Amino acid sequence: MAKRVSTRKIKKHRLYGYDEAGAALGVTAHTVRLWRSSGLSVMTASTPHYILGAELIRYIDEKQAKKSVKMALDQMYCFKCRAPQKPLWGMVDYVPVNDTRGRLTGLCEACEGGLQRFVGKGDLVKFGQIYEITIKGMS
Ligand SMILES: [Zn+2]
Incomplete structure (x- = not known):
């Protein structure tokens, strides 16, 4: 099952492609693409698509908060x-x-x-x- 993803390597003000985001988070680019359907905001106005570091952090925090925070x-x-x-x-x-x-x-x-x-x-x-x-x- 899903392991805990760490956002330590993500810089808030950087833009990430799917590959870069995946590499920084230790998941595949495919996984990052899938997150779009569960609420990750991706800048799709132009290609390649980019994700703001702060948005990646927000998404992952929210995802993990739902699971783990009592x-x-x-x-x-x-x-x-x-x-x-x-x-x-x-x-x-x-x-x-x-x-x-x-x-x-x-x-x-x-x-x-x-x-x-x-x-x-x-x-x-x-x-x-x-x-x-x-x-x-x-x-
Ligand atoms: Zn507060």
């Missing part, structure tokens, strides 16, 4: 801190993804970056006891 009930994942954090003032928005699930979003207490956590709609009661939740309309 969060306390009152924590959400901060992409800037790359760690679970508490939302500023305990205020979050609930953005429905579909009828049963949605995202809680808020601002990080530590860095004021964006926080996110996927939750089931049925968990809103539980989270409502911790956070002040503003429910957003279906988009």
Whole structure:
């Protein structure tokens, strides 16, 4: 199964081709191409295609966060801190993804970056006891 990918060799402000990105991350160029279908943003306006280093780091962090980070009930994942954090003032928005699930979003207490956590709609009661939740309309 998938091993843990390290982004240590990725430079934020560099542009990477599929081959270069793969080499820096220790995966194949094919794997990097596949990531496009699961949310990696690739600059496709011209060929060859490029991926910004910062986007590679964001994508991999997010992917691994979903797998590995155990969060306390009152924590959400901060992409800037790359760690679970508490939302500023305990205020979050609930953005429905579909009828049963949605995202809680808020601002990080530590860095004021964006926080996110996927939750089931049925968990809103539980989270409502911790956070002040503003429910957003279906988009
Ligand atoms: Zn943060």
